[in-house]
Amino acid sequence: MKRLIACLLGVIIFISCFNIADNILRTKTEAGVTQMRALYDQPKNTIDVVFLGSSHVHCGINTAKLFEDYGIAGYDLSSAEQSLWVSYHYLKEICKYQKPKVVVLDFFSAAAFMEDYKYHYEFLSDSLFGMRLSANKLQLMAAAFDNKQELWNMYFPSFFGYHDRYNNLDKKDFDEAFGKDLSSYKGFVPHFHNVEMTDPVIETDECKPPLQKSEKYLDKIIEYTKQNDMKLYITMVPYVLNQEQQQGMKQEETARYNWLEKYVDELNQNGDDHVCFDYVFKHPDDIGIDYTSGRDISDGNSHLNYNGSNRYSAYLGNTLRNLYGSELLPDHRGDSAYDSYLRHIKNIEEQVRNAEFEVR
Numbered sequence: 001m002k003r004l005i006a007c008l009l010g011v012i013i014f015i016s017c018f019n020i021a022d023n024i025l026r027t028k029t030e031a032g033v034t035q036m037r038a039l040y041d042q043p044k045n046t047i048d049v050v051f052l053g054s055s056h057v058h059c060g061i062n063t064a065k066l067f068e069d070y071g072i073a074g075y076d077l078s079s080a081e082q083s084l085w086v087s088y089h090y091l092k093e094i095c096k097y098q099k100p101k102v103v104v105l106d107f108f109s110a111a112a113f114m115e116d117y118k119y120h121y122e123f124l125s126d127s128l129f130g131m132r133l134s135a136n137k138l139q140l141m142a143a144a145f146d147n148k149q150e151l152w153n154m155y156f157p158s159f160f161g162y163h164d165r166y167n168n169l170d171k172k173d174f175d176e177a178f179g180k181d182l183s184s185y186k187g188f189v190p191h192f193h194n195v196e197m198t199d200p201v202i203e204t205d206e207c208k209p210p211l212q213k214s215e216k217y218l219d220k221i222i223e224y225t226k227q228n229d230m231k232l233y234i235t236m237v238p239y240v241l242n243q244e245q246q247q248g249m250k251q252e253e254t255a256r257y258n259w260l261e262k263y264v265d266e267l268n269q270n271g272d273d274h275v276c277f278d279y280v281f282k283h284p285d286d287i288g289i290d291y292t293s294g295r296d297i298s299d300g301n302s303h304l305n306y307n308g309s310n311r312y313s314a315y316l317g318n319t320l321r322n323l324y325g326s327e328l329l330p331d332h333r334g335d336s337a338y339d340s341y342l343r344h345i346k347n348i349e350e351q352v353r354n355a356e357f358e359v360r
Helices: 003-023 033-039 055-060 061-071 085-094 108-112 118-122 124-128 135-145 151-157 169-177 214-228 243-249 250-271 305-327 336-355
Strands: 050-054 074-078 101-106 231-237 273-277
Touching: 033 074, 033 085, 050 055, 050 085, 055 074, 055 305, 061 074, 061 305, 061 336, 074 085, 085 135, 085 214, 101 214, 101 305, 108 250, 124 135, 124 151, 135 151, 214 231, 214 273, 231 305, 250 273
Parallel strands: 050 074, 050 101, 101 231, 231 273
Antiparallel strands: none
């Protein structure tokens, strides 16, 4: 009996020490990891809209503005270069804890990356390290790894991917490891830089489908939202390729957005009206993003800065209100159950003040 008790205590101590080490060492980037970690701290059933997609989402969709100006309770569940198979499993994950009524899906990664989707592998840690171990996570890994054993060796268990971070630890690692409340974090990451770019132009009418795998998971997302009575709004957060990329890739991306437009039109004609596609590049004046002055763009990857996020989020808030009304997207301002959004607004305001950024 003494030996059994000693063994049990040893196992308990080992598991406790491992969990502590895992929490401290785990990568905590705001490129997807923190977005997923904070999801588990959100008050239950307080997210009406989930925004899925690439880093364009957490840079460009200002969840604080959406709540402050429209009372829309939204959450950026995005990650760097997020593929549609990651988006699908992220959607399933949030539905374990929340009941979103509207899903906003950014199509950028599916349009931008084709034959050699190398960026997907390079940024996998941002999509994996924040998610709790579950059957859904294992299914995500199986979809993401494409039968590459070296990726399983690298990321399963996740501890293998960050166990050697000892020399890179800072105060944030310890704060978040020991119970820091992330309920006021809604995924939005404001950027405070300015860069001049060129206006996006649609230069081709050609239609090209995305990767067959992307099309497969787009259909899965469409079917999942339909089965769960959710509206699906597909879009691209405004962006523009840099000059070097424009030469070889711009028409390819445009061709895939053209394909998506026709694909969704066919779905609608066949009675599948819960899904829509907002081809924002075709009506840029409605959004008012200024690419050329540097007012609204943050970097050479054409993420929106804080000014740009305000403009796009104002357009998005009005659009979602007009499309879905107060029945699906009630105004939660003044509801104490949504006080975490008030703290979120204050957190973003503090970041703006500390950045000494000119809001225009």
